[in-house]
Amino acid sequence: MKPLIEVKDLHVSLQAQGEVIRAVRHVNFTLYEGERLGIVGESGCGKTILMKSLLQLLPPAATVDSGEIWYQGTDLVKLSEKQLQKIRGKEIGMIFQDPMTSLNPTLKIGYQIAEGYLRHFPQVTKKEADARALELLKQVGIPDPELRLQQYPHLLSGGMRQRAVIALALAAKPSVLIADEPTTALDVTIQAQILDLLHHLQKDMSTLLITHDLSLVAAFCDRVLVMYAGQIVEEAEVGELFARPQHPYTQRLLQSIPRIDGKGEKLFPIAGSPPDLSASLQGCAFCSRCTDAMNICRTETPPLFELPSQKTRCWLLDPRRKQ
Amino acid sequence: MLAPRSSEETVIIVKNLHFKYSSSKGDIRAVDDVSFEIPEGKTLGLVGESGCGKSTLGRLLLRLHEPTEGEVLFDGNNIFSFSPSELKKWRQEAQMIFQDPYASLNPRMTAEDIIAEPLKIHGIDIDPGIIAKTFQQVSLNPQHRSRYPHEFSGGQRQRIGIARALILNPRFIVCDEPIAALDVSVQAQIVNLLKELQQQMGLTYLFISHDLRMIRYIADEVAVMYLGKIVEKAPTEMLFQNPLHPYTQALLSAIPLPDPVAEKKRTRIVLAGEVPSPLHPPKGCGFCSRCPKVMDVCKNTVPPLKEVEPGHFVSCHFVKY
Numbered sequence: 001m002k003p004l005i006e007v008k009d010l011h012v013s014l015q016a017q018g019e020v021i022r023a024v025r026h027v028n029f030t031l032y033e034g035e036r037l038g039i040v041g042e043s044g045c046g047k048t049i050l051m052k053s054l055l056q057l058l059p060p061a062a063t064v065d066s067g068e069i070w071y072q073g074t075d076l077v078k079l080s081e082k083q084l085q086k087i088r089g090k091e092i093g094m095i096f097q098d099p100m101t102s103l104n105p106t107l108k109i110g111y112q113i114a115e116g117y118l119r120h121f122p123q124v125t126k127k128e129a130d131a132r133a134l135e136l137l138k139q140v141g142i143p144d145p146e147l148r149l150q151q152y153p154h155l156l157s158g159g160m161r162q163r164a165v166i167a168l169a170l171a172a173k174p175s176v177l178i179a180d181e182p183t184t185a186l187d188v189t190i191q192a193q194i195l196d197l198l199h200h201l202q203k204d205m206s207t208l209l210i211t212h213d214l215s216l217v218a219a220f221c222d223r224v225l226v227m228y229a230g231q232i233v234e235e236a237e238v239g240e241l242f243a244r245p246q247h248p249y250t251q252r253l254l255q256s257i258p259r260i261d262g263k264g265e266k267l268f269p270i271a272g273s274p275p276d277l278s279a280s281l282q283g284c285a286f287c288s289r290c291t292d293a294m295n296i297c298r299t300e301t302p303p304l305f306e307l308p309s310q311k312t313r314c315w316l317l318d319p320r321r322k323q
Numbered sequence: 324m325l326a327p328r329s330s331e332e333t334v335i336i337v338k339n340l341h342f343k344y345s346s347s348k349g350d351i352r353a354v355d356d357v358s359f360e361i362p363e364g365k366t367l368g369l370v371g372e373s374g375c376g377k378s379t380l381g382r383l384l385l386r387l388h389e390p391t392e393g394e395v396l397f398d399g400n401n402i403f404s405f406s407p408s409e410l411k412k413w414r415q416e417a418q419m420i421f422q423d424p425y426a427s428l429n430p431r432m433t434a435e436d437i438i439a440e441p442l443k444i445h446g447i448d449i450d451p452g453i454i455a456k457t458f459q460q461v462s463l464n465p466q467h468r469s470r471y472p473h474e475f476s477g478g479q480r481q482r483i484g485i486a487r488a489l490i491l492n493p494r495f496i497v498c499d500e501p502i503a504a505l506d507v508s509v510q511a512q513i514v515n516l517l518k519e520l521q522q523q524m525g526l527t528y529l530f531i532s533h534d535l536r537m538i539r540y541i542a543d544e545v546a547v548m549y550l551g552k553i554v555e556k557a558p559t560e561m562l563f564q565n566p567l568h569p570y571t572q573a574l575l576s577a578i579p580l581p582d583p584v585a586e587k588k589r590t591r592i593v594l595a596g597e598v599p600s601p602l603h604p605p606k607g608c609g610f611c612s613r614c615p616k617v618m619d620v621c622k623n624t625v626p627p628l629k630e631v632e633p634g635h636f637v638s639c640h641f642v643k644y
Contacts, residue, residue, distance in 0.1 A: 042506040143596070157597050187372035187533065189594045192577035196593050212507060219579035219586045238583045256511040258536040260563075260578045261585065267540060269511035273476045 001032035004206050010067030012053050019278040023049040025230040036207045038217035041227035047210050051180050055088050090120040093169035097181035099161035103153040110149030113168050120172040136167040159190035180210040218242055226250050229274050229285035236310030246312040249286045334495055334527045335361040340393035342379055351601045353379040355551035366528040368542025370535055376551040377531050381497045385417055415445055418488035422500035424480035428472040435468035438486045461486045478509035495527045514541055539563055547571050550609035557635040567637045570610050616641045
């Protein structure tokens with residue numbers, strides 16, 4: 001498989017009330033052509049900051065401290081704002097969590113989609129762009145697409161708005177689609193519809209799905225990165241991750257979530273909460289919540305150990321331990 | 324006067340409860356002829372998607388709204404006929420835990436003041452020992468008593484909300500989406516805490532959630548709501564093993580499993596369309612516009628909620644009795 005996006009040793013920090021929060025640390029990953037890659041983690045783990053840094057859409061308080069993001073032979077970190085605008089939407093499309101705030105409330109749906117298309121294909125006529133908008137609304141399964149083109153976002157339900165946002169993201173036929181919690185704001189029956197739609201659309205794109213919901217990853221992705229406290233702690237094929245999770249955090253996370261198909265008497269929560277990333281972290285970020293923590297875990301940050309089937313950031317998997 | 328309570332009693336009996344919102348565009352029947360009971364020490368899980376009326380129903384049970392019709396009996400007394408003084412006294416017995424642990428705590432009050440406020444309102448002496456005990460009950464460190472809400476994590480804040488609901492030693496608590504705003508690893512902490520407290524104190528819960536996965540862990544009985552009506556109600560395992568209403572079946576199938584192997588084998592029922600506007604509900608069964616099994620009769624006649632096996636109620640023309 002051909003690599004499409006390669007992230008190399010990325011560090012992103014945030015300035016907040018005089019403190020520096022190291023939101024993304026030592027992140028390396030590759031998104032391959034045609035792949036569905038999931039990034040899973042809890043709130044504050046840095047997954048959204050990571051996703052926003054890919055297209056340099058970071059809030060003003062955030063900066064990329066070091067690292068490279070390679071796409072088609074260019075390092076996106078080094079591009080100017082003008083150069084980035086040619087990539088955003090055209091090469092890499094995005095869907096955000098809240099479909100209401102991703103749409104401009106004062107512009108008609110059809111106009112917003114056509115605008116995105118015209119921006120990247122200036123030679124196209126207005127009429128052609130309108131036709132493309134209609135075609136896209138049909139593609140994402142919005143009922144009465146002709147009517148919806150003429151409507152403002154507030155007249156659409158949450159599920160329909162998310163479909164419109166997806167249509168917008170697809171307008172310029174990007175080769176990568178980044179979806180940040182695309183179904184979190186939606187009801188489960190609507191979530192099922194949107195997942196179904198993403199499945200259908202995925203055929204000629206690579207997708208990066210960012211979510212807190214391991215079940216979504218199981219249902220949608222080929223490969224998954226687990227993030228904790230700004231780092232990738234585990235990377236594996238989806239089947240492997242769920243069958244044989246290696247990192248204690250992944251293991252505990254899987255035990256703490258309820259399953260619809262199994263009756264359980266008790267859930268096993270993870271005690272405590274994630275560490276404060278403003279404090280200078282020593283050792284493994286998970287060690288304060290880990291029941292298997294050893295002395296070394298408190299003093300030295302573990303590297304990502306390469307196992308036959310996955311990569312895991314945990315001292316327990318240090319090959320030197322197995323005599 | 325409040326009737327004396329006997330043990331083994333049903334704490335809450337809801338009878339033909341209706342609640343209508345009036346808007347400029349017409350009436351919305353947020354709660355439409357709902358009846359159920361919750362026995363002492365048990366949990367009724369109430370599930371449904373946004374706008375189905377589940378929160379309105381929860382608030383009606385605490386008399387935070389006045390119903391259009393129907394009654395809620397608490398120990399046999401209709402809470403809607405309480406006098407103001409009876410109502411205030413009863414409020415000690417019935418409490419609420421809210422969804423958003425950020426919005427439901429006053430940011431200018433310390434944890435201790437928040438937890439003690441119900442005592443103040445009810446004119447009960449504030450005993451520091453009781454406060455410390457309540458902190459411990461919800462696994463909060465009593466040394467953090469003078470901290471402000473922003474100094475706590477989301478899970479800890481929800482513990483403060485739970486402590487505030489517990490301090491008056493209530494018997495009934497409406498938990499309105501108490502874990503929806505929390506991280507997955509913390510959700511399990513809170514659900515386990517609520518279960519432990521129930522066992523220790525014999526609490527009765529109405530647990531409102533859109534998350535059927537958690538409902539299975541906490542509820543003894545589950546009621547599924549759609550467009551203001553209960554469409555199916557059954558003991559928890561019966562509902563999960565043998566869901567009969569097409570909506571319940573779709574809801575269960577819509578939730579992905581944290582298991583890629585099982586996911587590949589499943590066939591998901593994807594419902595077409597969306598919940599109809601409550602301003603213009605369908606004439607017959609509320610679900611008929613999205614139901615994969617819809618028949619002609621569904622479009623004209625509202626199906627009654629019928630008991631199809633002991634304890635299992637369904638409102639669907641398709642289910643044979």
